[in-house]
Amino acid sequence: MIVILGGTFDPIHQGHLALATQANQILAPNKVLFMPCKQPVHKATSGITSTHRINMIRLAIEDEANFELDLREINRETPSYAVESIASFRQQHANEPIFFIIGMDSLNTLHKWFKWQECLENCNFLVFQRPKEQYHPHPDVAAYIVGDIDEAGQHLPLAGGIFFAKHQQVAISSSELRANITQYHNDFLPVPVCDYIKQHRLYQ
Secondary structure, three states, X not given: OEEEEEEOOOOOOHHHHHHHHHHHHHHOOOEXXXXXXXXXXXXXXXXXXXXXXHHHHHHHHOOOOOEEEOOOOOOOOOOEOHHHHHHXXXXXXXXXXXXXXXXXXXXXXXXXXXXXXXXXXXXXXXXXXXXXXXXXXXXXHHOOEEEEHHHOOOOOOOOOOEEEOOOOOOOOOHHHHHHOHHHHHHHHOXXXXXXXXXXXXXXX
16 A cells, blocks of 8 residues: 655645654555655745755655655656546556545545546545535535545555545645744754755745
């Protein structure tokens, strides 16, 4: 089994690590893969280079044995669509369950994703809910919802299911960190990432 956590990681913070750690504890996968985007289709970026983002991810996960960096979207020449990356993971892991982590906000807009049904043909979604987020999935998406991952037992499908994790992630976003980088250094950034940001004068 593999778990995928995608995003801009601009910068990577304790909220990202909490999601990965919780998924690791819940599912006990072979790998938890951090997959940074190169050109997010629906999100503006800060202008920080991919190299800096990659370096910060490496620093943040270096002490976790089964946390790994995956650069397939960074290396792609075109804008990043999840369906393409998930399909490539399926080709590499044909007989393993694949879980793609998303938040409740993404679940509520999943029906707007490019070829979202094809995503579900190749992976499961593991949904984490931020504090105060509401549950409003489109009816077409709701048809794929299985329930709480803790109640699913050991018989997890290779793909095709949407599961919920009862654990809550840290209520912080990368955009808030960028806007208040000095305020959040100690509380929400891993120490090596904090030091890297200071050293390279990022987000100033």
